[in-house]
Amino acid sequence: MGNFGRVPVGVVGASDYGGVQLVRLLMDHPEVELVYLGNESSIGKPFADLYPQLAHAVNQKIEAVDPEVIAQRCEAVFLCLPNGQACEIAPQLLEKGCKVLDLSADYRFSHLATYTAWYSKERKDRSTAALAVYGLPELYRDRLTEAQLVGCPGCYPTASLLALSPLLKQGLIVPETAIIDAKSGTSGSGRQAKINMLLAEADNSLAAYSVSRHHHTPEIEQICSDLAGHEVTIQFTPHLIPMVRGILATVYSTLRDPGLVRDDLITIYRAFYRNSPWVKICDPGIYPQTKWAYGSNLCYIGIEVDPRTGRAIVISVIDNLIKGQAGQAIQCLNIMMDWDETLGLPKLGFYP
Amino acid sequence: MGNFGRVPVGVVGASDYGGVQLVRLLMDHPEVELVYLGNESSIGKPFADLYPQLAHAVNQKIEAVDPEVIAQRCEAVFLCLPNGQACEIAPQLLEKGCKVLDLSADYRFSHLATYTAWYSKERKDRSTAALAVYGLPELYRDRLTEAQLVGCPGCYPTASLLALSPLLKQGLIVPETAIIDAKSGTSGSGRQAKINMLLAEADNSLAAYSVSRHHHTPEIEQICSDLAGHEVTIQFTPHLIPMVRGILATVYSTLRDPGLVRDDLITIYRAFYRNSPWVKICDPGIYPQTKWAYGSNLCYIGIEVDPRTGRAIVISVIDNLIKGQAGQAIQCLNIMMDWDETLGLPKLGFYP
């Protein structure tokens, strides 16, 4: 296959679920060529040692993470590193002209103090951080066009913000009444050996975790504040669901105007996402299930208004590893490169 | 085994999951003897035709549902019938001196108008309904002592009310801020062939349903109103989780006193449930998972206060078929018979 003219890209930290999704999706992308796979462990080993099922498709070896080499070979690079590591190499990559899409939390915050408070990590790259664009295309498409550095959103914030944004942006709700009850499959916790993520522990069970202190909270609040035009505090509770992939966010908030009905909101949401090919608003009375989005970059949103309580209940679903992670990063790249936003991304979910 | 002196009991509608749980639990109960299994279909067939794994343990046949016969043979009877059917036979059973524990919605409502509005069923047994006690022992233990007719709670209301009651009873929260985001395994929908409950559809997926109009809402509101001392409207949203058994309710509400902290609430909850052997309040920072309650009659409650939002977040878990259905009915019988409340019920969950 001739890749003449394709844009060379790389993935740093390709061993985890986000990384392997990127590899799989980038190999199907018609405009890029995956020329570099880096990881600080397993250097020199074939990538297929980690994922033997890809042995016939990926013959690359894992290379050391050297920003100089990466920038030389790649026009854009995806960083899938633990929090606090992307900010160690991003400045050098940018300096050498490489576009950077960071999938960690390092470049999601406009106020580094918030990052430091919630992630307990000091930072020395203030000027670089100031360049970062928050990679939620449905909200920041215009800024992404010019971006060199993208802080790709967390999985929960993606589902939560797509559900909340139209209400906040239009001033339809009382922001501090917003409660996000989020549910995620266990792949969100990555390919790390943890006892509580064993099938024997997590299957056929269900639990909340990090109640009132999950570190996706400030990320959600930052964007909500941006949309509302003032500081907003949000209630966010994540739950672990006995399934591999998918996030569902159930978002409650009190409407300012008690006369608004479901059909009004559906109209407002459809207008808001008119130019967003990856967001689908369900017909009245239809609530999405996570499986609809399974394997695709889609976000489905179902909307209800409870006239008895005056609340809007908005339900969004995504595939946490695609729209919630790898797919959204590629969507950002598409925009940065001025390609069609849907290029190379799976358009139909996988059912059943 | 000599059953001399045991109390003869029966189960009507034994074919569904609630019924088979009752059969299994009653067979292990030291003070009762299961003498009657009724169903309007499969009359004359061995019960083990429905559940072949019980062939060695249950040799009874399914009999017709004749109140006269039931009352003659049983001192107490459990009704596991579709909504609207228990009220057809309960009056006759009671008249003949048989204690009745109804697991449907028929006898849960003190105002039959509410029942009629949400269940779309007319009722002619007003005087009988007035005798019914709501079978949540942790709230109505005293009244159950004297009860002849018990309306056993729904599974969602059990988890929700055990989480909310101490806050409402003590007046600690603003009742109308209460939001119950509930999650249930699929056994809650019974042993009916439905496409959306197929493993191929429901596994590895997640969805909300009946948003803002689930018929457990008025049941929860009725008891909340009773506890609050005035009419209360509650937001209730159920979700379907890809697992067989278990309910987790995440309950949000705004505290009246912003100075209350988590440890205060834990103390209050422990005091409230001091005499309730089936409710366990978790230590600070511990949130229960549904699997802890799996196979037992236990309810675990975890408590958090978010000082940023001033909300209490209370998380309760139960086994929907035991504490949420069959086990709770037996707990009620124990109280009605003046036996130890824990008699014959599984005291330890099943793990992993």
Next chain:
Amino acid sequence: MGNFGRVPVGVVGASDYGGVQLVRLLMDHPEVELVYLGNESSIGKPFADLYPQLAHAVNQKIEAVDPEVIAQRCEAVFLCLPNGQACEIAPQLLEKGCKVLDLSADYRFSHLATYTAWYSKERKDRSTAALAVYGLPELYRDRLTEAQLVGCPGCYPTASLLALSPLLKQGLIVPETAIIDAKSGTSGSGRQAKINMLLAEADNSLAAYSVSRHHHTPEIEQICSDLAGHEVTIQFTPHLIPMVRGILATVYSTLRDPGLVRDDLITIYRAFYRNSPWVKICDPGIYPQTKWAYGSNLCYIGIEVDPRTGRAIVISVIDNLIKGQAGQAIQCLNIMMDWDETLGLPKLGFYP
């Protein structure tokens, strides 16, 4: 999007899992246009009523099944009908020049007597049946090039035959020692409401079924006999696994030459499937898991020889709805149309 020059195709019986897979895959196929969706129920309704998640992508309505109309509009048609129904319309479709790919059992048997014996259905289309080619491209690629009518293999036979064929074809095993212990996800039983397929029944459980009399047995035997050059009887046992998709077949057989070792067999298999892009032979010591094939048209095969018993143990995995059903049918169409065999089919599994 301009579909000028694309081959018009149709799907009859599009409501079940096989049908919806075909729809999804055909929409991504660069050389075909899906112009017809037929079903005898739901005529006139939008296809998206059955699968609301496809509302944005499929705007076609379900049409009546009229062979005349189908043949007029479609160059090729996929039949996803219950056994015994494809043979009612295939003759007319063929007569009018339409290529037919049947996913039922109707055209899998060269001896209709075998079909009648195992499926208890009389047949009147003997001459049509004689034209059918068995649609397992890895064995019958040449014949498919000329085929007008294809009997697409069952899901179990696909996994079983890909595992067994090299051994039988080369005469390396004693055919009657072959035992196929097969395991399948529940989507194999289709989108029918059946109690034993409920998540509450099938999840966290495991069972064999149709032991010694599953109707895929004669299909496997027919092809094995063809490969062995004489009548062969095979032991075949299917099991239901608590998962949605995937088949794994563990195939035992006694080697004629006790000197053969694992590496010999791996070499033989790789040579046998040299020109088969969808079959991947694992490296020594690697056994495939079904998830590797998930969402792709791939078949992975792992091979072991037990020197203690003289047996080969061959393990194959496929996605039962893709290589085991819809994907393989499209692979056959690709061959019939003289396109690349891999066209329009997902090349990489979906992980995790």
Next chain:
Amino acid sequence: MGNFGRVPVGVVGASDYGGVQLVRLLMDHPEVELVYLGNESSIGKPFADLYPQLAHAVNQKIEAVDPEVIAQRCEAVFLCLPNGQACEIAPQLLEKGCKVLDLSADYRFSHLATYTAWYSKERKDRSTAALAVYGLPELYRDRLTEAQLVGCPGCYPTASLLALSPLLKQGLIVPETAIIDAKSGTSGSGRQAKINMLLAEADNSLAAYSVSRHHHTPEIEQICSDLAGHEVTIQFTPHLIPMVRGILATVYSTLRDPGLVRDDLITIYRAFYRNSPWVKICDPGIYPQTKWAYGSNLCYIGIEVDPRTGRAIVISVIDNLIKGQAGQAIQCLNIMMDWDETLGLPKLGFYP
């Protein structure tokens, strides 16, 4: 509750799934008192730190593993230690008069050379090992009556041997034709953090492992050889199933007498297990599912004869952590103590 007169017992290595099952079951056992919980890690910590859901029920602390102390306090002790560790302390425990039930592989083998060959561990306790009785009560009930040291069977051997024994003992099959295709839930691999046991990896997937070299093979062969009266080699293949608990073994073997039919075998099995309360032979045409045994000490066996191939196909199911581990150990203790074999063990599975 007064435990006067109860037999004091202990559990060493109580932190893993086998251990917590033992704790749960022993707490419900009417004749024993659990007086000791030992582990080499977590000494001094409450057991409930490992399993918070048991905080209300188990208030014991984890103690160091000192054989002297254990023997002083316990009349019998269960050892749940990694292979190679039980044999370090069992001799001392026995010497001091303590009955020992070992759940590891250390005392399963009559020929230590076999153990050494498959487990790669040297042994110095030859004389102690010679005293051990293999703890499968259905085969060795008489010897267990007198036993001081029991080597409790592995989970796979339990399911496999209960399925095969009647055929071998009666000489009805050709032993070397026996093939055991076994399937297990992931709890069998214990509470260890392993990537391949993560829900994200193992759920919705299926794989074989340790093909032709699983270390339960020689254990099965040893007992089969004992039953057959000569050395027997068996084909054994384990598979990992996406579920928490349960084993199903599908056992194939060629009948010596081709005239035997299914009903003959059912009669033979029922006679063979006449005095075995935990083994249930299914009616003709009924095959057990693992969920039937879920949470109980039961083994269900379904039987088929395929007249086309002359093979018996026997299917057994157990709960791998109860009859396959903790429950069977307690069953052995019951026999050693001359109690009813069913004492304190769950008699009915848990459904759904």
